[in-house]
Amino acid sequence: MNHHRDRRGRTVAPGLRAVLALAAWLAGAAAANAEIVQGQLQLHWGDPAPATASQRKPALLLATLVTDSGRRIALDAAQARRAAGDLYALSNRRVAVEFAAPGRVMSQQRAIAAIVPADRLWQAAPAIDASGRVMAAATVSGNTRWVTLMCRFADIATEQKTLSFFQSQYGNAAGQLGHYWSEVSYGQIDLTGSTAHGWYALPQPRSFYVTKEGDKDKANLSKLFEDCSAAADPFVDFAGVQGINMMFNGDLDGYAWGGGSCATLDGSRRCLRVTWNPPWSFNNLAPLAHEMGHGYGLPHSDNSDGDDDTYDNPWDVMSDGWSNAVRDPTYGSRPKHINVQQRDRLGWMAAARKLTIAAGNATTRQVRLDYASLAGSTNTQMLILAMPAQPDPYRTVVYTVEARRRSGDYESALAGDAVIIHRVDDNGTAFSVDADAPPADVSNNEGSMFKVGEIWHTPDQAHWLRVDGTTATGFLLTVGPKPRVMSSPLPALRTPAPVGAAPPASPSAPLSSGRTSRAADSGDCAAGKPRRERMSACQLR
Incomplete structure (x- = not known):
C-alpha cells in the first residue's frame, strides 16, 4: 500500500487502512458506551472592533455540531481542539464526534473524547495519523462565488453604503476582493459571479437579535442568518453560491463574525461559508477579507509574546489586519497576504x-x-x-x-x-x-x-x-x-x-x-x- 508523509514528517496511510481505522474507532467508542453523533462542524470566529490592545475585547471561537435533523450541539472549543488535533481543518465539514460516557463531565458542554472527519472528501482521500486525527484541510479551488446580503434592523433606518459600493467590492481591480483572493491563492480561486443585493428589512429590531448574557451583548448568529437570507430569498438566486457576506446597518455584539452556517435557500437547506459584518467591518476591506478567511476555514495567527491577544502579527491578515496596511481611498484598509502555513492549509502551496x-x-x-x-x-x-x-x-x-x-x-x-x-x-x-x-x-x-x-x-x-x-x-x-x-x-x-x-x-x-x-x-x-x-x-x- 502506498504511503505519504504529511507536512510534519509523519507517515499517513490513505485509502482502506484509514477507513478501517475510523470503523474500528467507532466500534470501540460504542463498546465503551460513549455516544457517537455525526453532523456538520460549524466554527464561528468573533473578531472585536478595532481598539487599543488594553481596551480590545478578546477573540472568540464558537464550535457547534449541527446534526442532520438541524439540532445544534454546542461544543467546548478547548476540548474540541484537543479531541480533533487540528480542529480548524474540519471547519464546515461533516464529522463524527464521540461524546464521553456519562460521569466524565468536564464543562457545561458535553465532554468530548474524539472528533474525526466523516465526509466524502475524507473517504475519497483520507489523511489521518495513528491517533485518528485529521491531517489536512479541505482544498479550496476554482470558483468560490459569494453574494453580499445587505440587511437593516427594523428599528434602524440608516443605510451606510450603497448597493453599487458592495457590488464593486468584488471587482478584479487592485484593492478589490476578486483581485485580492486571486493573488493570495496564486490564481487557484476566483470570485467570478459574486455580487450584492439589498437593502432588505429584517422583521425584528436589533434588540431581538442582540440580547444580554450577563453584562455582555450576545448576537444570535443563526437567527440573523436565517432572517437576513429569508428576506433576500425571493429576490436572489443562490444556485452555485458558496459564501454569503451579510452586512448589517447596526452594531452586533461588538464583533464581526466569520465561519459557516445553514439556512433554507431556494427551497432546500444549505450550509455555506458565512460572515456577519457591522459597519466598521464592511467599511474596510481588511476585516471583511479576514472574516471571509474564516469562511474558507482559516484560523487566527498570532505572535510569540505569550499574551492572549491574537491580533498582534501583522504578517498575516488573519491576525493583525490594521498595522502595516495599505490605505485605499474607497475601501479603507486593504488586506495583507496570509502566511504560507495558511496558504498551505487551503491547498495553495x-x-x-x-x-x-x-x-x-x-x-x-x-x-x-x-x-x-x-x-x-x-x-x-x-x-x-x-x-x-x-x-x-x-x-x-x-x-x-x-x-x-x-x-x-x-x-x-x-x-x-x-x-x-x-x-x-x-x-x-x-x-x-x-x-x-x-x-x-x-x-x-x-x-x-x-x-x-x-x-x-x-x-x-x-x-x-x-x-x-x-x-x-x-x-x-x-x-x-x-x-x-x-x-x-x-x-x-x-x-x-x-x-x-x-x-x-x-x-x-x-x-x-x-x-x-x-x-x-x-x-x-x-x-x-x-x-x-x-x-x-x-x-x-
Missing part, C-alpha cells in the same frame, strides 16, 4: 514550492527562498523545519520559513523585506517568531525580521538557519544541523552557491553567535546583552 527538512537532519544545504507573493516562482517558497514527535502529540510543532517584501497592492506597507519564521502548533495556529527578549507586543519589530547575516536556530538547536544574501526573487539561506562544538570559533559552513546566486554577505562568517546573529549560547538570554546577541529561542522554550 504547490508541492514543488515546499521543502521539508526532517527532524534529525544531518545535511547542510543552501536554499533559494523566493518571496511568498510570487505567483510564478520556481524555487522554494515554504521551508518547513520538522521537529521530533513528542510523547504528547498535541505539543508537536513545526517551524515554517518564508520571505516577504514591501511591494505590490497589498504588501507595500509591511515593516520590511525579510525572512519570517512561524512556529506552528499541532492545533494549527501559526505564531511569528521574535528574536527580541522579551518579544515585542506587535511583531513588526526588527526581532521578527531575519535579514542578511543573521542566524536563528530552533529551541532544541537541531536546525540552524543563516540568511546569507539576497537574490532577485528572495533570499539565499544556509540551513543545517547544529555546528560541532569547538574551543575556537566555528568554521564557516561551506556549500557551493547555485549558479547566479548573490554572494553571501559574509562568506567566512561562522554559524555561531555574533553581533549580527539571532542565535547564541543559552547564556545570552541574560539581560544586558545587545539585542542581536539574544537567542530567538529564549521566549519559546
Whole structure:
C-alpha cells in the first residue's frame, strides 16, 4: 500500500487502512458506551472592533455540531481542539464526534473524547495519523462565488453604503476582493459571479437579535442568518453560491463574525461559508477579507509574546489586519497576504514550492527562498523545519520559513523585506517568531525580521538557519544541523552557491553567535546583552 508523509514528517496511510481505522474507532467508542453523533462542524470566529490592545475585547471561537435533523450541539472549543488535533481543518465539514460516557463531565458542554472527519472528501482521500486525527484541510479551488446580503434592523433606518459600493467590492481591480483572493491563492480561486443585493428589512429590531448574557451583548448568529437570507430569498438566486457576506446597518455584539452556517435557500437547506459584518467591518476591506478567511476555514495567527491577544502579527491578515496596511481611498484598509502555513492549509502551496527538512537532519544545504507573493516562482517558497514527535502529540510543532517584501497592492506597507519564521502548533495556529527578549507586543519589530547575516536556530538547536544574501526573487539561506562544538570559533559552513546566486554577505562568517546573529549560547538570554546577541529561542522554550 502506498504511503505519504504529511507536512510534519509523519507517515499517513490513505485509502482502506484509514477507513478501517475510523470503523474500528467507532466500534470501540460504542463498546465503551460513549455516544457517537455525526453532523456538520460549524466554527464561528468573533473578531472585536478595532481598539487599543488594553481596551480590545478578546477573540472568540464558537464550535457547534449541527446534526442532520438541524439540532445544534454546542461544543467546548478547548476540548474540541484537543479531541480533533487540528480542529480548524474540519471547519464546515461533516464529522463524527464521540461524546464521553456519562460521569466524565468536564464543562457545561458535553465532554468530548474524539472528533474525526466523516465526509466524502475524507473517504475519497483520507489523511489521518495513528491517533485518528485529521491531517489536512479541505482544498479550496476554482470558483468560490459569494453574494453580499445587505440587511437593516427594523428599528434602524440608516443605510451606510450603497448597493453599487458592495457590488464593486468584488471587482478584479487592485484593492478589490476578486483581485485580492486571486493573488493570495496564486490564481487557484476566483470570485467570478459574486455580487450584492439589498437593502432588505429584517422583521425584528436589533434588540431581538442582540440580547444580554450577563453584562455582555450576545448576537444570535443563526437567527440573523436565517432572517437576513429569508428576506433576500425571493429576490436572489443562490444556485452555485458558496459564501454569503451579510452586512448589517447596526452594531452586533461588538464583533464581526466569520465561519459557516445553514439556512433554507431556494427551497432546500444549505450550509455555506458565512460572515456577519457591522459597519466598521464592511467599511474596510481588511476585516471583511479576514472574516471571509474564516469562511474558507482559516484560523487566527498570532505572535510569540505569550499574551492572549491574537491580533498582534501583522504578517498575516488573519491576525493583525490594521498595522502595516495599505490605505485605499474607497475601501479603507486593504488586506495583507496570509502566511504560507495558511496558504498551505487551503491547498495553495504547490508541492514543488515546499521543502521539508526532517527532524534529525544531518545535511547542510543552501536554499533559494523566493518571496511568498510570487505567483510564478520556481524555487522554494515554504521551508518547513520538522521537529521530533513528542510523547504528547498535541505539543508537536513545526517551524515554517518564508520571505516577504514591501511591494505590490497589498504588501507595500509591511515593516520590511525579510525572512519570517512561524512556529506552528499541532492545533494549527501559526505564531511569528521574535528574536527580541522579551518579544515585542506587535511583531513588526526588527526581532521578527531575519535579514542578511543573521542566524536563528530552533529551541532544541537541531536546525540552524543563516540568511546569507539576497537574490532577485528572495533570499539565499544556509540551513543545517547544529555546528560541532569547538574551543575556537566555528568554521564557516561551506556549500557551493547555485549558479547566479548573490554572494553571501559574509562568506567566512561562522554559524555561531555574533553581533549580527539571532542565535547564541543559552547564556545570552541574560539581560544586558545587545539585542542581536539574544537567542530567538529564549521566549519559546
